[in-house]
Amino acid sequence: MRWKVKPETDPQITSKLAQELNIDFTLAKLLVQRGIETFEQAKAFFRPSLEDLHNPFLMKDMEKAVERIELAIATNENILVYGDYDVDGTTSVSLLSSYLKTIYPNIATYIPDRYEEGYGVSYQGIDFAEDNNFSLIIALDCGIKAIDKVAYAKEKGIDFIICDHHRPGNEIPAAVAVLDPKRADCDYPYKELCGCGVGFKLIQALASKKGETINDLVEYLDLVATAIAADIVPITGENRILAYFGLQVINTNPRTGIKAIIHQIDKKELTITDVVFIIAPRINAAGRIKHGNYAVELLTEIDFDTAVNFASEIEKNNNERKDLDKTITNEALQQIEQNTEQQNFSTVVYSENWHKGVIGIVASRLIETYYKPTLVFTKSGDKLAASARSVKGFDVYEALEHCSEFIEQFGGHKYAAGLTLKEENYQNFKNKFEEVVKNNLPEELRTPEILIDTEINLSEITPKFYRILNQLAPFGPQNLKPVFMTDGLRDNGYGKKVGADESHLKLSIIDGVNQNTYNAIGFGLGSKYPLIKNGNSFRAAFSIDENHWNGNISLQLLIKDLQDE
Incomplete structure (x- = not known):
């Protein structure tokens, strides 16, 4: 994972907004990062109005x-x-x-x-x-x-x-x-x-x-x-x-x-x-x-x-979809591993038997493993059909435009698209797509990025802080759930790998500032366990969530990644 911290906001604008809204500096900073710099803009953001919809x-x-x-x-x-x-x-x-x-x-x-x-x-x-x-x-x-x-x-x-x-x-x-x-x-x-x-x-x-x-x-x-x-x-x-x-x-x-x-x-x-x-x-x-x-x-x-x-x-359809998704993803992963052909910058796979309804989901799954712009093809009548998915920062729609000589039809967005082509054009398309990605995907976009909003002391995380943080919702593209970073953390000795295959990490984190303990979970981070054992100091990138357990509600950290200090 590549950690990238957002640029610092103007301290004067941030302090003024914090004062006007009676919130702490970190929360004001999150707003300024989202283009909200005045009381009126904050009011419109926190209290959306149907009257503000355009004519x-x-x-x-x-x-x-x-x-x-x-x-x-x-x-x-x-x-x-x-x-x-x-x-x-x-x-x-x-x-x-x-x-x-x-x-x-x-x-x-x-x-x-x-x-x-x-x-x-x-x-x-x-x-x-x-x-x-x-x-x-x-x-x-x-x-x-x-x-x-x-x-x-x-x-x-x-x-x-x-x-x-x-x-x-x-x-x-x-x-x-x-x-x-x-x-x-x-x-x-x-x-x-x-x-x-x-x-x-x-x-x-x-x-x-x-x-x-x-x-x-x-x-x-x-x-x-x-x-x-x-x-x-x-x-x-x-x-x-x-x-x-x-x-x-x-x-x-x-x-x-x-x-x-x-x-x-x-x-x-x-x-x-x-x-x-x-x-x-x-x-x-x-x-x-x-x-x-x-x-x-x-x-x-x-x-x-x-x-x-x-x-x-429809629930039955959804369960069938899950089974197909799992089976086809495994087949696609095997195909990639067995393929001796060099495809260093993109992933393009094909089987005539794959279910057309799930190839988009499979493309997303393959990105989770290989983190490359990905196309999954299957047979559709007398043509091949594909779903394309991309990595952050790479415009797959534009890449397909560069390959249009081999494509019958395509459409979509920056990060997701669909296309059809004649079977005889598949190999030429695959080669061209690899070449386009190679020439247009910068080195830094070839590793997954964690975009961090700001550094924070864990002592700032209070129920009030979380309540205001939640008012930034609904979260989504260009208003993502805030991700924080904290240094100087230690596990209190109760950290362990959890899950049937021990793929997750459960922690009880001590912050070096006030020695308070914070519960944390890192899904898919079981392999990071060596970083936190024996009282090693580490830093974490995380978001904040509520944990509901046995009728009790408490704040917990959702760990995105850990790094050695």
């Missing part, structure tokens, strides 16, 4: 989108709400379709089959629309590169509205409206919305035309928060507001489908991390194992007992 009509083509939907309703057209099969796509479809059904009956949904149709807008989907007399398709979380598909639909007399958040190519599809804050010609003030977030801006615009306010749309925010968490978008600006209020809905009055998932896991209050690791994988599992339609049915179901049945089926 949806600031988004390019929003007026056109609303006018086309209003025309469709006025002339009794059939509207097809189309979205991708992942969490962002299925929550987007659930959000827009359920809103539109409150004002108009002729609404249907369509999720492409991951295996038959692949990612994004498909010709099969457009044919389905034609066969069933749909004259308007609203595509969510996809479509920004569907130039040929939109043209194909137009020939059939079908209009498109696109709500996407992926990076556009050089050409924008000739749709009636293309809502995407990443469009170069879009002046929308916040660029990092997820697909469901763009869908929410559309219903916000539609609602405003009917005289409704943002408060009338709060019930939809559980879906938006779930998509924000699952799609790993920055939790800043509008996303922070939407996630903050969306979590409140999840924890107080979620829609029936989300309530059915929570009912199965029996957890009282969910954080954004719980949404990432508990709710999102279950919604995703439907599209990975069976079909994304199941997720939409769950998320739009009104009857609780029916929703519980959907949720239990």
Whole structure:
């Protein structure tokens, strides 16, 4: 692990903010690091307001989108709400379709089959629309590169509205409206919305035309928060507001489908991390194992007992997904170890038998082991399909652009993408990708980095400190849970390796300043045990959490890494 401490903040600004907010210097420093330097900025950060959401009509083509939907309703057209099969796509479809059904009956949904149709807008989907007399398709979380598909639909007399958040190519599809804050010609003030977030801006615009306010749309925010968490978008600006209020809905009055998932896991209050690791994988599992339609049915179901049945089926899908993930990861690791071909900078693996629904998860697992930009390929019809995942600081989407001569189709983000190519191009692609990574991945990005917010004395960690720290939540990209560093630590002799395979480290840490004892756990750090035995002095990088045990709640340190002093 490479430890990197954030630059020092301006002491005058930090001290002034600490004084104005009546908090200690360390907490003020965390705020300044996040761009919060004044009392008013701090107030907006700690007390998010729905009133601070931007006017949806600031988004390019929003007026056109609303006018086309209003025309469709006025002339009794059939509207097809189309979205991708992942969490962002299925929550987007659930959000827009359920809103539109409150004002108009002729609404249907369509999720492409991951295996038959692949990612994004498909010709099969457009044919389905034609066969069933749909004259308007609203595509969510996809479509920004569907130039040929939109043209194909137009020939059939079908209009498109696109709500996407992926990076556009050089050409924008000739749709009636293309809502995407990443469009170069879009002046929308916040660029990092997820697909469901763009869908929410559309219903916000539609609602405003009917005289409704943002408060009338709060019930939809559980879906938006779930998509924000699952799609790993920055939790800043509008996303922070939407996630903050969306979590409140999840924890107080979620829609029936989300309530059915929570009912199965029996957890009282969910954080954004719980949404990432508990709710999102279950919604995703439907599209990975069976079909994304199941997720939409769950998320739009009104009857609780029916929703519980959907949720239990999806739970089975999720368990199957876990088994596949484990098996395929082991096979991929074996393939890498047995491969004599030199691949020093990237990881690219392929088996025609791997399940397409889990290759993205497997790519992430391989990064945990080898920490290289990674692609996992499998057979998909007469082509090969891959999921790409990247390491911090390396733009895998841009890397794929450099390899586009060998790719049929690709799309995605900086850290996650998908692609298809012809089997005969696999080796050439693999060589080119290795070359691109080798030439563009700086030496320092080849080792995992721990970004440390600030150094701290353990004596500063009090219940009050933790309460204020927690108010920085919801945590996520660009507002990560703070990581601290402390020197001069010792284990009090009770430190030990724990877990069935002794892969974790449990410590009772003494700080050299005030000799107080702090409980700590280091997951996956069992191999670091020699650093802490025999009273050796060490330093730790850690975050702070609560430990719930036998009805007692205490603060504990979650160790990220240890280093010898």
